Amino acid sequence: MENSKLLRMDNVGIVVESLDDAISFFEEIGLTLEGRTTVEGEWAGRVTGLGSQRVEIAMMVTPDGHSRLELSRFLTPPVISDHRKAPVNSLGYLRVMFAVQNMDELVSRLIKHGAELVGEVVQYKDSYRLCYIRGTEGLLIGLAEQLGDK
Incomplete structure (x- = not known):
């Protein structure tokens, strides 16, 4: 018998209220x-x-075809709790992190779609620029832009 x-x-699954809004938001990313x-x-x-x-x-x-996000909208049974506005130090689902290019331009576009910066865009050494945003329905999303050699 072969070892597993x-x-x-x-994929990562996220439950949302509006699939159309969530699809549009993640397409913007x-x-x-x-x-x-x-x-x-x-x-x-x-x-x-x-x-x-x-x-x-x-x-x-x-875009690389390797990672997926499954967005779900429950018709039945009804949703029983809401964790979307929980701060980053809450137990359970925290955030999804995406590697991006041209973070400033992307953050600007996402803000036009109702997203809000949680803190600020911060540079870590000469390696990364990072930020958290609250996107559609208050979902916590991390963005990371690698600096230098990519």
């Missing part, structure tokens, strides 16, 4: 909509432990 091994991280569908049925509820469920999902993919 990790192959890759498939540079992800592409890979597909959109509704997932329902007894099999899905067995995976999540929620029983009968109906969820609209959109799969977003990064």
